[in-house]
Structure formats: C-alpha cells, structure tokens
Amino acid sequence: MDTTIRITDELVLKNPVMSASGTFAYGEEFSEVIDLSLLGGIVTKGLSLEPSKGNPVPRIVETPCGMINSIGLENIGIEAFLKSKLPLLGQWKTPVVVNFYGTNEDDYEILASMLDSKKDVAALEMNVSCPNIKKGGIHFGKDPDYLYSLVSKVRQATNKTLLVKLSPLASDIAEVAISVQEAGADGITCVNTIPAMAIDENTWMPVLANITGGLSGPAIKPVALYMVWEVSKHVHIPIIAAGGAASYRDVIQFMLAGASAVEIGSYALRDPFCFTTIIEGLDKYMQENALDRLEDIVGKLKT
Amino acid sequence: MDTTIRITDELVLKNPVMSASGTFAYGEEFSEVIDLSLLGGIVTKGLSLEPSKGNPVPRIVETPCGMINSIGLENIGIEAFLKSKLPLLGQWKTPVVVNFYGTNEDDYEILASMLDSKKDVAALEMNVSCPNIKKGGIHFGKDPDYLYSLVSKVRQATNKTLLVKLSPLASDIAEVAISVQEAGADGITCVNTIPAMAIDENTWMPVLANITGGLSGPAIKPVALYMVWEVSKHVHIPIIAAGGAASYRDVIQFMLAGASAVEIGSYALRDPFCFTTIIEGLDKYMQENALDRLEDIVGKLKT
Amino acid sequence: MKDLECQIVSNQMVCEDTYLLQACCDFESWKPGQFVMVRINDSFEPFLRRPLGILAYHESKLELLYKVVGDGTRCLSLKKPGEIIAVLGPLGNGFRIPAGDEQVTYVAGGAGLPPILALAEHIKKGTLIIGARTRSNMPLLTRIQSITGVETLIVTDDGSIGPKALAADILEEVIQDSHLPGIVYACGPPAMLKKTALISQAKGLACQVSLEERMACGFGVCTGCIVATKSGNQRVCREGPVFEAAQIRWS
Amino acid sequence: MKDLECQIVSNQMVCEDTYLLQACCDFESWKPGQFVMVRINDSFEPFLRRPLGILAYHESKLELLYKVVGDGTRCLSLKKPGEIIAVLGPLGNGFRIPAGDEQVTYVAGGAGLPPILALAEHIKKGTLIIGARTRSNMPLLTRIQSITGVETLIVTDDGSIGPKALAADILEEVIQDSHLPGIVYACGPPAMLKKTALISQAKGLACQVSLEERMACGFGVCTGCIVATKSGNQRVCREGPVFEAAQIRWS
Ligand SMILES: Cc1cc2nc3c(=O)[nH]c(=O)nc-3n(C[C@H](O)[C@H](O)[C@H](O)COP(=O)(O)OP(=O)(O)OC[C@H]3O[C@@H](n4cnc5c(N)ncnc54)[C@H](O)[C@@H]3O)c2cc1C
Ligand SMILES: Cc1cc2nc3c(=O)[nH]c(=O)nc-3n(C[C@H](O)[C@H](O)[C@H](O)COP(=O)(O)OP(=O)(O)OC[C@H]3O[C@@H](n4cnc5c(N)ncnc54)[C@H](O)[C@@H]3O)c2cc1C
Ligand SMILES: Cc1cc2nc3c(=O)[nH]c(=O)nc-3n(C[C@H](O)[C@H](O)[C@H](O)COP(=O)(O)O)c2cc1C
Ligand SMILES: Cc1cc2nc3c(=O)[nH]c(=O)nc-3n(C[C@H](O)[C@H](O)[C@H](O)COP(=O)(O)O)c2cc1C
C-alpha cells in the first residue's frame, strides 16, 4: 500500500496528512506528544520579516462546531525562526513547509528569497488570506490581477515549491486560483478561515478584542470541500485542502474532490493525537477498499 | 415595551422575528402549528415566473451544526401563488414579504411589476444569491456593477419596499451592498446560504444529486454576523439578517451588529415552534435589560 | 402535529443493531403509516431531526423501532430510560385502511418494518411477508408471529429463518391465488417497493407503498423530500409517506 | 502531557452551581497549579476542550472542582459516574514550591480555588484567604478548614460567613506583621490578582499568580491565550498559568 503523495519533485509527502499553519506553532510542542516523522508534512505558523505581537486577547472564541480566532499572525519573525526553530524542525523525516506573509509586496519577496536557500525548507506557503491583520493578508488575495503580479514577484524570488493559500471569501475562487497558477505557483492551499465574528448580548461587546476573526473547524468543512472542488475543476496544479478536516473520512472526501493532501488545523487543537488516528484510518480505508495507491483517488469524485 | 421595527413606512414589523425564504413555504403548514399573527414578518419561498421543479433528490444533507440544501428553488410559480396562496397569507396581521428570482433580467422586472399592485404584499425580497440554480441566482449578485443595473431596473418596476438578498460569498460584500443601496433598494437581506458540498467517501459520490448546495444553520452564524456588521458599516438602509439564528440571543446579537430584523431559516425546520420561544425570549431580555424600545439597540455594538 | 417532550421508558436492543424505544407521549390521534421527527439532542449535534415510523401508540406510549445506521441513530441508541427526546408528530398521511373485505397482503423489508407492523396490528387480517438479511436481523419475532388474524411469512437472504428468498418473490406466490379486490401494502428498500408495485399491478391489485427520503423538516415546508409522481413533485413527508404505487414514477 | 480517557467516579454538586468531579486517571507526575484540558463530548459540540485546574490527584484519582458558567460546564455537570471524559494533561508550569521556611499566604477567589487548594494541601503550612460572594457559594468548607498546618480565613461579600470583606483587603492585614522572606500565591478574578500583586510588592513579598485566559489548545501551539509580560507575550497555557506577579503588565 502506497500513501505517497507527490506535490512537486521537491515536495513529496509520505502521506496526505499535514499540519495547518497556526495550529502547530513551529513543531516543538507537538514533537513532545507525537512522532513528527509520521506526518505527511508540517506547515509552520505564518512568519513575517519582523516578529509580530498579534492582536490583544481575547483572541479565541468557540462557535457551533467550530471556533473563531483573531491571533493576528503573532510570530517570532523569520530570523528567530531560521536560527532557533528550523534546525530542530529539519531533523524529522517530514517535509517542512514555511508559511509566510508580508504587509507589503517587498516583504513577500524578501521572505521568499531568504527561505530559498534553506535546505531544511521543502516548500513555501504564501498566505494572502489572513482575515486578522489590518495590512496584508486577505487584502492581497482579493483581486486576481493584483494577486497575479504579487505571486509572479515571489515566484522570481524562489525556486522552492511555492504554494499560495487562498481565502474562501472570493466572489469567484476559480478566477483567483487561475491567476495564481498562471503566475507560476506550484500548488494552491484551499482554504484559510472565513471572516466571522461573535458578540456577547449581555455586554453588547464583541467577544474578540479585534472585533472580527476567522472561522475554522468542522462547521466550515462543507464550504472548504466546495472550494477544493471548484478550484480543482479549473486548475491543474496540486491542491492542498484545509478547513474542518477531523477524520480520515474527511481526508478521503477532500481527496475525491481534488486535493492531493489535507491540512488539519483546529481539530488538532481539540485532539492533538488525531494525526495518528487519521493516518491509521487511511491505512484501514485503503485495505477495506483494496486501494494500492492513495494518490489514485485524487479528484475521482463520481459525478 | 415596544418591539416594533420600522424597515420602511410600508414595512413595519411588530417584532424583529421573521421567517426566512424557503423554510416556511407559503405559510400554510406553519399556520397549522403556530399563530402567524405573532411573527414580525413572513418571507415566502422564492417565486419565479413559471413553476419550477427544482433539482433532483437527494437535496438535503446534514453537516456539523448545519445543513446543505440544493432544492433549486422549486416553487409553484407566481400565478399560482397569487391565486391560491397569497389570499390565505394576507389574512394574518403580519406583513408578507415575497421572495422572488429570475433566470434573466426581464423575469426580475416582470415579477416585480406583477407584485407591485398586490395589496397583500408588504415588500419584495429579491434573491440574487441562490447557489443552487444554473442560471440566475448567485450569478446576478456577484458583480457590483451588474447588480446595480439589475436592481435599478427592478426599482423602476415597483414602488413596494424592495429588499435585496445578498450572498456571503463576495470578495467585498460592502461594495456589493453599496451598489444595491445606490440602485435604490430599501433594505438588504444578509445573507443567503454559503456554497458547500458533501461527499460520501464510501460511494465516491456527492451526497446531493446536484453535487453542490448551500450551507445554512448555526454553523454559519458567525459568518452571517460578520457580514451584517460589515454591511452596516457601509450602508444606511436597513439590514435584515439571516444565517443560523436559533435563539433570542442570536437575534439580539444580529441587531447589535446592525440588523433591524432577523430571519429564522434552518432552525425552524428543526424546531417549528422556535418562533414563539424566540419572541418570548426577546420580551424577557428587554425586561431584564430595562429596554423600552427594541429598535434602539440596532447597531449599538460597543467597539 | 405537536412537539412533545417525551420521556423514554425503555430503549433496548431487540436484535443486531436494532432498538425498540418506548416513550411517554400524548397524541390525540394517529394512523398506521404515519411517522414522527425525533430531535435527539438539545445541542446542535445532530442538527436535524430523524424521521422514524410509528410502530405503535397506545395508552400514551409511543413505540419506535429503529436501526442504528449512522450518528443520529447511534446517539439515540445511547439514551437511557428517564431521558427526554422531543417528538414532532404524528406526521404524514398514513395508509388507506380497507373499508370492505379486500384481501390484504403486507410486504416489509429492512427498516421498513415499523409502519407495516403498525398497519397489520390495526387491520388484524391478511398475509404479512417480511424479508430480512439473516435471522439475527429479524426483530420482534414472537410479537410479529402473534399478530391476531395475520399470517406471517418470513424469508431471509441466507435461509437462516424461513425460505431463502426475496420478499417480493414470495409475494408473487402469495397473491397467485388471491381473489380480487385486494390490496398490497409495502415498505422497505426502493428495489423491493418497485418490484412489489409491478407485481401487484400485473395482478390487478391496489398497492400502497411507504417511501423514504432525506428529510429536513418532515412537515412540508422545505421541499427537501420530494418524489416524482404522475401528478408532479410530491413531498414524501406531507403528501406521503404513503403513495399509491401506480402514481410513482419509479426511477 | 497525555490524552487520557477517564472514567467518572463521581460528579456531584458541592454548592450552588459548583461540582466536584472525580475520575480515574493515570498521570506520571503533576504539580499544584497545573491544569487539564477536558474534552466533554465525542460529538463536535462543544468543539473546544475546557481548561480546569487540578484540585487533587492521588491514587490514580483526579479531582476537579468547577463552576457551571456556560454550555460546556453545564454539559460536564450532566455526566454520570461511569461515563468517559478525555483529559489532556497535566498542563502548564505549576506553582514554585518554597524551598525554605518562607511565610506562605494564599489568596483564592471565585473559580480560582482549585489550584490554590491543591497547593495548600501540598505545602501544608501558611494562611489561606478565600473570598466568596456568599456562604452558599463556598464549596468544600470542611475539607478546606481541615487542611493540615494551614490556617483558613474566609471572607464573603455579604458577611454570611467570615467577615464582610474582600480577600485582598484581608491580605493586607494578614501580612501586616509577616516576617520576610515570604510568598503570596493567588488565583481568582483579575482585579483580585492585581490588587494582591500590588500589596505583596509593597510589602516586599514574592507573589505568584495563576491566570485565566480563553484557550483553544492548552499546550502552547495556537497562541490564543497570551498575556503581556515584561518579557513580551507569554502563553498562559505554557509559560503559565502561574506567573511571577512582578512580570505581568497589568491592564
Ligand atoms: C418517513 C420515514 C420513516 C422512517 N422510519 C424508520 C423506522 O421506523 N425505523 C428505522 O430504522 N428507520 C426509519 N427511517 C430511516 C431513518 O430515518 C434513517 O435511518 C435515519 O434518519 C438515519 O439517521 P442516522 O443519523 O443514523 O444516519 P446518517 O446516515 O448519519 O444520517 C445522516 C442524514 O441522512 C438522513 N438519512 C440517512 N438515511 C436515511 C433514510 N434511509 N431515509 C431518510 N433519511 C435518511 C438522516 O435523517 C440524516 O439527516 C425512516 C425514514 C423516513 C423518511
Ligand atoms: C488554566 C485555567 C484553569 C481553570 N480552572 C478552573 C477550575 O478549576 N474551575 C473552574 O470552575 N473554572 C476554571 N477555569 C475557568 C473555566 O475554564 C471556564 O469557566 C470554562 O471554560 C467555561 O466554559 P463554559 O463552556 O461553561 O462557558 P462558556 O462561556 O460557554 O464558554 C465559552 C468559551 O469561553 C471559554 N471561557 C469562558 N470563561 C472562561 C474563563 N474564565 N477562562 C477561560 N476560558 C473561558 C471557554 O473555555 C469556552 O471556550 C480555568 C480556566 C483556565 C484558563
Ligand atoms: C489559531 C489559528 C491560527 C492560524 N494561523 C494561521 C497562520 O498563521 N497562517 C495561515 O495561513 N493560516 C492560519 N490559520 C488558518 C489555518 O491554517 C486553516 O487554514 C484554517 O483554520 C482552516 O482549517 P481548520 O478548519 O482545519 O482549522 C490559523 C487558524 C487557526 C485556528
Ligand atoms: C431548504 C432551504 C430553502 C431555501 N430557499 C430559499 C429561497 O427560495 N430563496 C432564498 O432567497 N433563500 C432561500 N434559502 C436561504 C434561507 O432563506 C437563508 O437565507 C439561509 O438558509 C440562511 O439562514 P438560516 O441559517 O437561518 O437557514 C433557503 C434555505 C434553506 C435551508
């Protein structure tokens, strides 16, 4: 039974189960509880040129079958990451995907070229879809033409596998995905959180200090599944799914819809050991369905 | 204690609790179980010029804290509605809002003018955001410029209160809302279902015969709340909220975010008697918070 | 239609994966073939109610017989006596009860048993054909075999009880020598219903089938549950779940 | 940190809205001030785990003391003996145990009781000040008053038990005549913690506070739970929940 997934020649996963950005930090805490070598891939917290403090608390709120976060991309900054986190992360036999974002175009370019030379980095995931920061993030990802030029620049700056992570909040996500593909991205991560908010009817105040945040978890899985399906009909580069995945069933569903791999985010906050359960579940599913190569099911939805 | 909500001079609700389109049919079934006079407003199933059969079954699937439907706007057509349903609906002391859609621009215009003369119709809700039909629906609602011209035409065709119902799937919902306001709409309904899908990992098939559908229910409430808040910051016409409301708490939250009234959709499928519970809950809330006029809290989120 | 908070009296496995639930309930009236929508939890999970046929209702006690097939029914099966479920019903049209002395035949397969049993226990005559996969799949055997006035024929896929046959095949034999007028009632998997309908029609017998479709509301407002009939789309939950077989456009 | 399926041994109301839960559990080690993340349901509702301080752990039995404030704790309060909850822990740093003969004072308010009780039961000396709203709000009275070596002072907002005062006010009196070195441990509402910190500082006493913040993971990966300290953002769940009061940037 072969669970290998080939995203690009440089990004080959031993199975389709990855961590998602922002719910796995830089891997250290998880390395104490699970064997990181088992994972298909590890995606880091989103990194910026300078360290970022993120938004004030409260920045987490629970919702029906999901959660909203307004972390605001708090991170230790690229320098500290390269110096103190990457060496540790690189030691596992699992590809490291570095998620990054800028607050202007130059940031994106500089970050990409800084990461380009790092042998422990298997791929870059470019975040143009975070709903939680004032400048950058989601605003870069809205206009297909603008995004085309931004991704093109980043493409010039690195030879590494380049994934671009999209927002589900697009009038036409296929159009956005096509721009990204034309600009030379190697793959698309689909999707980031959905802009959302929570209000306390007793205090008349927003629950989150940042007022708004991004919705994630099982609640949004049906939307993420749609987005993957929609994008997969329009692009030929690989898709990595994110959005509410919580079980091997979800992973199979995303793959049938067209994803090559699936990132597990919020659910791993609830159940840190779910990675192991999901990977085991996939093995069992393959056995029961007499599948030799897991990759064969990608996009095989019968319609 | 005054729970009256004034949307326009013609559309005055005795309280902010309304039915949503598509989960209340034409009121007959509900009239057998609850007193329709208690409701703030009744919104009919979406009507088209000709009767429509909708999509094949299955067209319902449950999801975490929500559901996806792909009904495809099955309806009896405007003629049959005017003849056999409206007279019954009009007898309750509750304003009737007729939801309608076209598969081309002319349809929208003709429907609006047909409804314009009907005294039992308090307002029109123009659906430009249904994800379930091939032509019409969501495609009309995506491009702000196109939508401006479509709403302008419909505006010419009727003097009735005109609400336009938006899709949450917009790169910039505020821009869409502003177009709608400029085109002369009297109010905005915010929001329709979010495009979504479900897949059966055992059969490798979509669960819905139509492949995709629209997500609704508590799962999407945080998104709908965000949309209402975002729109309310940019327009001055009244907003009617829809999306996952299930309790008087949700109604208050939507009102604080800027909605004048709230439609209850999916939750009423689960609990048909919830309208009464919610209305009672609002009364209790007003008492506990010493509120004289419920309308006073609209948009009063403390930020 | 009422929404009743019903206290569970008992909820026990009666055969592999199948549970018999008894709950205190307060219907004004009901008819065999009607169903209820059960809200399993107060929390939003599962979000929708589940449609279940009424197996019996007497002395303020409602009986449901259900098979655990997914999360909703699994969750229901974990409920203990004393716990509350919300029951919306009775819903749907129910079977047409024969007015005269027609010969009556019932065909039930799989989870289609409850409404058919309710009907047989009401009419108290005729022949009841039940198809199951295997013996361990057949619930309420003694109860079924002792329905007053009703002759029971059980068939299984593996012959572990009764002949190794399909219910619809047996039907053909049973109504072989039947006198007109007669009526056949059926509930079960679509393939069985279709076959039953064709056989009955060929023999000139009336046939009513009780259909299943995914439901959101169960009382007619969402049009989630339609079936194509010769007079257009009909709602299984409202115009049905019982239909004249001749009206259905079988797919 | 382990994720343990723990069977509930008992789960009883010990005073208005407050429950004592005992469950079989299997920690290798733990420290007073640590906490666990409790997964209440198998279903996705509630989605996140709930952080609860460890009240006690001995002979493979974990004790939690929690107040019902919302849906999650309400749902937990309905669990019966025999049912399973998933417990992730022990988490966080725990209190610094005094090495020498410092004078020890504890201040606990509201839901801040569990970690402080755990600590007092461990250190077995010092003065324990507890603030509650009213008598019916004070759980485990007998147990608290019999902690070996610890003197207990209870104050309430309404004087229904002990003086009518705030815990932090009493603190001022208690440490009036205290000899240095000394340490004050506190857990409770933010206002109380801040006041305790200021008083301790003014008297030149060390002070550790255990903080609460909304948490998603509880083990440091989401940065949902940060607190601003003099050395930047720190995660309450990982660098905390116990912090040197002097390090906190009180808002
Ligand atoms: C009118 C009617 C009467 C019924 N009576 C009985 C009965 O007496 N005993 C019994 O065991 N079963 C009966 N069923 C089928 C029963 O409703 C389903 O088995 C049950 O809803 C499955 O729920 P689940 O959560 O366990 O499965 P899941 O597969 O997890 O359910 C997911 C969703 O699919 C729907 N669904 C799944 N299977 C069916 C189905 N066969 N029919 C309709 N919806 C389905 C569920 O309602 C739910 O919304 C009846 C169905 C209908 C329509
Ligand atoms: C480290 C730590 C230890 C704690 N120990 C205890 C204890 O021993 N006993 C006790 O009664 N309570 C304790 N709390 C508070 C307890 O976690 C909350 O009361 C509980 O999570 C509320 O959940 P709910 O679903 O009932 O309330 P809801 O208000 O419905 O919760 C909604 C969300 O808000 C979060 N939340 C609400 N209040 C708090 C709060 N005060 N702190 C953190 N998150 C909150 C919940 O975790 C949940 O995600 C502790 C909190 C922390 C951070
Ligand atoms: C707490 C939290 C922090 C996140 N931080 C980031 C981030 O730094 N960069 C990014 O691209 N996405 C971030 N995300 C989005 C997730 O990577 C993922 O796309 C999204 O949550 C949907 O997947 P899920 O439902 O499995 O969580 C974050 C999500 C959460 C919940
Ligand atoms: C079964 C179903 C049918 C619907 N039909 C329509 C419709 O005909 N026209 C329309 O504008 N919206 C329709 N909607 C959308 C709802 O009116 C509402 O906007 C949406 O479901 C979000 O609200 P909710 O979460 O309260 O259901 C339908 C929704 C459902 C669930």
Ligand code: FES
């Ligand atoms: S289930 Fe809603 S109409 Fe039948």
Ligand code: FES
């Ligand atoms: S709760 Fe996730 S870092 Fe503390």
